[in-house]
Amino acid sequence: MVKRALPSDKIPIKVTEILPRLKDGGAFVKFSHPPDVSAREIEENVSKLLKEKPVKPFFSPFRSVQAGLVKGVPWLEDLHRFPHSRLRVEFVPKNPGEEAVELSQETLYSLFRRFGKISEIKSQPWDSKVLPKYAYVDFGFVRDAIMARNCLHGFVVTEELGGGKLGTRLRMSYEQRTKPHRIWDWMANHPRIVIPVLVALLTGLTVVVFDPIRSFFVKAHVSGTFRLNNTRVVRWLRQQTSDIFAFQREKAEQAGLETIWTHRKDLIDQIQKWLLETAETFIVVQGPRGSGKKELVLEQALKDRRNVLVIDCKPIVEARGESSTIKKMASAVGYRPIFSWAYSISSMADLAVQSTTGVKAGFSETLDSQLQKILQTAAGALTDLGLEGRRKSDPDFSLPPDAYLEAHPEKRPVVVIDNFLHKNDGKTIVYDKIAEWAAALVQSNVAHVIFLTTDSSYSKSLSKSLPDRVFRQAALGDLSPDVAKRFVLSHIHNDDASRSTKGSEAPSQEKKPENRVVQLSELDECIGTLGGRLTELEFLARRLQAGQTPRQAVADITDQSASEILKMFLLPGKTTSDSEHKWSAEQAWYLIKALASKGSLRYHEVLLSDTFRSSLSAPDGESALEGLANVELIGVTTANGRPLSIVVGKPVYLAAFRLLSRDPVLSAKMDMAVLAELAKVESRTIEKAEAELATLGALPTLPSQTTGRVTYLLAKIETSHRKVEAYEAEMAKLKKTLSKED
Numbered sequence: 001m002v003k004r005a006l007p008s009d010k011i012p013i014k015v016t017e018i019l020p021r022l023k024d025g026g027a028f029v030k031f032s033h034p035p036d037v038s039a040r041e042i043e044e045n046v047s048k049l050l051k052e053k054p055v056k057p058f059f060s061p062f063r064s065v066q067a068g069l070v071k072g073v074p075w076l077e078d079l080h081r082f083p084h085s086r087l088r089v090e091f092v093p094k095n096p097g098e099e100a101v102e103l104s105q106e107t108l109y110s111l112f113r114r115f116g117k118i119s120e121i122k123s124q125p126w127d128s129k130v131l132p133k134y135a136y137v138d139f140g141f142v143r144d145a146i147m148a149r150n151c152l153h154g155f156v157v158t159e160e161l162g163g164g165k166l167g168t169r170l171r172m173s174y175e176q177r178t179k180p181h182r183i184w185d186w187m188a189n190h191p192r193i194v195i196p197v198l199v200a201l202l203t204g205l206t207v208v209v210f211d212p213i214r215s216f217f218v219k220a221h222v223s224g225t226f227r228l229n230n231t232r233v234v235r236w237l238r239q240q241t242s243d244i245f246a247f248q249r250e251k252a253e254q255a256g257l258e259t260i261w262t263h264r265k266d267l268i269d270q271i272q273k274w275l276l277e278t279a280e281t282f283i284v285v286q287g288p289r290g291s292g293k294k295e296l297v298l299e300q301a302l303k304d305r306r307n308v309l310v311i312d313c314k315p316i317v318e319a320r321g322e323s324s325t326i327k328k329m330a331s332a333v334g335y336r337p338i339f340s341w342a343y344s345i346s347s348m349a350d351l352a353v354q355s356t357t358g359v360k361a362g363f364s365e366t367l368d369s370q371l372q373k374i375l376q377t378a379a380g381a382l383t384d385l386g387l388e389g390r391r392k393s394d395p396d397f398s399l400p401p402d403a404y405l406e407a408h409p410e411k412r413p414v415v416v417i418d419n420f421l422h423k424n425d426g427k428t429i430v431y432d433k434i435a436e437w438a439a440a441l442v443q444s445n446v447a448h449v450i451f452l453t454t455d456s457s458y459s460k461s462l463s464k465s466l467p468d469r470v471f472r473q474a475a476l477g478d479l480s481p482d483v484a485k486r487f488v489l490s491h492i493h494n495d496d497a498s499r500s501t502k503g504s505e506a507p508s509q510e511k512k513p514e515n516r517v518v519q520l521s522e523l524d525e526c527i528g529t530l531g532g533r534l535t536e537l538e539f540l541a542r543r544l545q546a547g548q549t550p551r552q553a554v555a556d557i558t559d560q561s562a563s564e565i566l567k568m569f570l571l572p573g574k575t576t577s578d579s580e581h582k583w584s585a586e587q588a589w590y591l592i593k594a595l596a597s598k599g600s601l602r603y604h605e606v607l608l609s610d611t612f613r614s615s616l617s618a619p620d621g622e623s624a625l626e627g628l629a630n631v632e633l634i635g636v637t638t639a640n641g642r643p644l645s646i647v648v649g650k651p652v653y654l655a656a657f658r659l660l661s662r663d664p665v666l667s668a669k670m671d672m673a674v675l676a677e678l679a680k681v682e683s684r685t686i687e688k689a690e691a692e693l694a695t696l697g698a699l700p701t702l703p704s705q706t707t708g709r710v711t712y713l714l715a716k717i718e719t720s721h722r723k724v725e726a727y728e729a730e731m732a733k734l735k736k737t738l739s740k741e742d
Helices: 039-052 105-115 141-154 182-189 190-224 232-240 251-263 265-274 294-301 313-317 322-333 342-358 368-386 402-408 426-444 458-462 480-504 513-520 523-530 534-545 550-570 585-598 603-607 619-629 651-661 664-699 704-740
Strands: 014-022 025-030 086-093 117-121 134-139 168-175 283-288 306-312 414-418 448-453 472-475 634-639 640-648
Touching: 025 141, 025 182, 039 534, 086 141, 105 117, 105 134, 105 141, 141 523, 190 306, 190 368, 251 265, 251 480, 265 283, 265 294, 265 472, 283 294, 283 458, 294 414, 294 448, 306 313, 306 322, 313 322, 313 414, 313 426, 313 585, 322 368, 368 402, 368 426, 414 426, 426 448, 426 640, 448 458, 448 704, 480 523, 480 534, 523 534, 523 550, 523 651, 534 550, 550 585, 550 651, 585 603, 585 619, 585 640, 585 664, 603 619, 603 640, 619 634, 640 651, 651 664, 664 704
Parallel strands: 283 448, 283 472, 306 414, 414 448
Antiparallel strands: 014 025, 086 134, 086 168, 117 134, 634 640
């Protein structure tokens, strides 16, 4: 490279030594020259020659080699310092102990301009006391700064050039224009700007990366892409081994359900017809627990329907904590991946940032926004599933998605929301978000929505989302005695057939035909006691299969129901003080005792009774009745939209109520609690009247206008006193009963 740049036939010099400087990207070349040629002339000739015939190394084909005469004393070091475009030029004395002068910008420009374009020269501030004096020279290119440093380092500026009488030596070093870690320091010092920007970037990354993945998993969850039961291999194996393995319910149970489906064939056909209509409204299937709502809809009305999404509200509402609620909701719709743990961490990070900067960073999201995000993703996936069968050859392919789905209601997915209003006393935000989301689905023709609920007042909650729509309603009540009997008999007959086919058990005395006929003769009476609730009928059928008589089975079921009522409603502490119940044990006992004797009560008659009107622990009577109805101790019948009467929550509860009311110890104990509370109410009434009389008696002169008031208060005290005496007399009798009975 040196020979090409300094040809001996054109440049009268002799190269004596070459010192490579790989760190600076060049080399020092020592040479000797004739005495009649000055070094200045040699520099000019070399520069002119390199311009006419540029020498370009193979690793830098776009830049040619440059040369400059070294005027100072180069510092050949191997420190971990690398070239930069800024030079720090320090002005030091020529000899130690002498004085150096600060060069002006004009002098520095004249010295350094020959090596390249200078972008800026910054002198030391005039009030700076830093020694030695210095200045910054900024070059446009790093290679020009390298050339200047290596050529002028240690150069002595004479007096003629502006270096003072004694001369000034230049000492140069590279310096970065920006300090290291400056970007990080700026980010750390401006959290109010940086943190929202980072949140926006992370949110955008989440949307771009995770949303398509989550939408894919929602579609796979609804369509059952990854379910083994839907694969061809499993379906073929099921057909081939149907006689060996049982993939469905037992035959007895299946036969019993067929009896019910035959009875409710009209209702199943009606739901299927509604799914073929374009009405933008909900389908609501309402019925008590154990009436078979879910089985009727999923296994009969939607038996051959594809793309069915089932959302069970019960685990979502019963989840503890907001993170668990989000996780349960995501699992219900197949929304994954879900980072529920990040919800708590982001909340703590947001709190920490707010405590240090005073501004919310926006890391954490509310439960409302998280649920909204999950449901929006599910809505988009349902739209894609509804449009899967559309082809370009279809005549209505050009229609918008909502118009296409409106024209083809049979292609819309079906969303079944089970256990809606399961617990209507808490976490209403879950029900509200689901209802709003369902309303958006039906209004935009994305999907059909079916609500399954046990709450008879569901219209209050759903009307908030669809105030201008009339719901499609299907009510499931208890089975009629005839259908209930056929359901139980189908269980028993199919069980007998399966046992006779297996032949593994010897017939016992209990299972002989004549004994079975005798047992089943009691079935009509027992079904009348149990009613037509599906769960109780299945329980009865299993006990009959186990060898019990119908009366024994009904007695056991009644005893179990009575124990549940005693534990849930009559034990101490079941009042509003535990922030969970809205009723008192005395109110529950009043209804149990009254329904056991009458079977039905007038709604407002109950509200006007002393136990509900003057209760000390549950003062709101209507809330108490609503709470007892929600837990199915009682049922409230309506007429023209208003509550009419109060009945038992389950048919079997009537027998349980009578069993509890016949218990002398329990009756005496609960009656004493009711009378004690009523006595307290009357005592408070007396105290208030006496306090008012004392106030009136303290007046200097009693006005004539207060005579009527005094008479009223005295009569009220007398009435309440008589009631207290009657209550105490009755309580004394009950105490005798408790002391004698076991």
